[in-house]
Structure formats: structure tokens, C-alpha cells
Amino acid sequence: MAELNIVLHEPEIPANTGNIGRTCVATGTKLHLIEPLGFSLSEKHLKRAGMDYWKDLDVTVYENWEDFCKRNPGAKIYYATTKGRHVYSDVHYEPDCFIMFGKESAGIPEEILKANPDTCVRIPMIGETRSLNLSNSVAIVLYEALRQNDFDHMKLEGQLHRLSWDD
Template identity: 35%
Template sequence: MPISLHIALYQPDIPGNAGTILRMGACLDLAVHIIEPAGFDMSDRALRRAGMDYLEMAALTRHISWEAFQEWIRTERLRIVLLTTRASTPYTRFEYQAGDVLLFGRESAGVPDTVHDAANERLIVPMRNGARSLNLATTAAMVAGEAVRQLG
């Protein structure tokens, strides 16, 4: 079965989150893309501990820069769906398509305006007033779960 959904991490900061997302990708047959530079070495112990023995099963692609990632997107003709606190459409009220790339920003800073503006769609995970953000791996799991549910 071909991979029908991609998760992209823009310059992730925390190896444990990336490892958890790689494990989820391996278990759900989702491709995971890391847009470098990452805030950690890809051989980091925390990455391996979170990913456990699933890292070898994960479909991981590393892109050396945002520009390299954009070139891949153009070549593959894929849609970037950015998760951001600056959106108004809830992730549960969006129609996902096969091939969508769910893009998540850095834990420390999200994404810059140039990345935000390049997204085809922008979604939010609604939270209670006063809450700043959810953990990146938690957010990725929630959104990927909804997309997988919709895509069957």
C-alpha cells in the first residue's frame, strides 16, 4: 500500500518528539520528513529511545533546507497543510486528501512567515483560552489520526 500521508517537521528542537513521531509514522505507514537544520544530532539517544526499534521501519526523508523541501513539494505536486496557532480552521473541520503533507513547526518558535505563507492550507488545534500550545508529538498524533480516519 503506497504511503498516502506525510508528516513534515520544520527544524525540530526536541529529539524525543521527533523519535515519537517517527515511531508513529512507522506504525501507521506515514512518511516523515525532517526539514533541517534540526536542533539535535539525528543519532541522539533521546531520538532512539523515543523511536525504539521502529526507527528502522520508518520512512524518513531528510531535507537539507526549506528550499530543498519546497523543491520536493513542487516535484511531487503535494499540498502543504500547516498546523499553526495563527489559523482559524480547526483540524477536525478540514477535508484531507491523499498525499497531504502535514507540516509542524519548531517547538520553540513555530515557523517563520515565509513558511507560513507557503502553506496551501492552515489549520489549528483548538485549545482552551490561556493555553499556549500542546506537545508537538501529541499534536501530530491528533491531526494524523484525524487525517488517517478520513482517508480510511
């Protein structure tokens, strides 16, 4: 079973993290938050964006990058960055990999990227666009990883409430 992981390195905007938390619940994905956070986990904007899903979220908080590395030794990590050498859809995401995103104002620290050039991925954009919204970026890359893993354990078909598709 695919057990993907989203990592947010020092996220700053509670609404983004709330939206990402909701996406993680909807996909059975674990969320990892690396401090310092730009908000409190009890902040109302975080809960509002995550709606009533936040209570169902599998979330782990780490003191810093070193704490994350120590508690996840040998983890396969993909680093989503505008500086990446590879397009996010051109790599293969293992069923238990971690996909890391940096803080909204600065991204992932360059020393981390420099140490991991082969697993840095980017979402293509035109011109000099600085970046996409963090929660949108997470959704784009996460759903590609889920697609590559055949949407393992996910509901693949919807149902009408009052009619059947054959009516």
C-alpha cells in the first residue's frame, strides 16, 4: 500500500498548511512539519482551511531539519523547488517516499538542495514566475505520485445521490 509523506520545511502561512492537511487526509498521506512554524497549530486560520479534517490528520512535528533526518533515517526524499533539475512528472515516486516543500517566502534552504541535486524536482512555469501557491504545488506533485502508484487505497469512482449513472 502506498504511504506517501508530505514534508513542509518551516511553513509560514496557516491557511496553506490547513489546505495541505486536508489534502493529506483525503489521500491517506502523512504530513510532516519542520519547525519553526510561522503560526500556532491551534490557530483558527489553520483549522478553518483544514475544516473538520484536521482531527483525522496523521501529522508529526519536528524541532528542526536535523531532528527530521534523525527520526527518518534512510528516507527517500524528493525536494520540490523552482531550482530543480527534473520535472516533477519525470521521476518515479516510491510508495513510501517523502516529498518536501519549503517555506512560502524562501523555499527549501539551498544547502539542502545542493546536497541532493538528483532528487530535486520542479513544476514547469513560464517566464520569471517566482512560484505557485504552496498548497497548489503540494497537490500537483502529490497527485502525480499517487497516480504513479495507481491511486492505491483510494476511491476511484463516485456515485450520484438521487440517480444512477445509467438513468
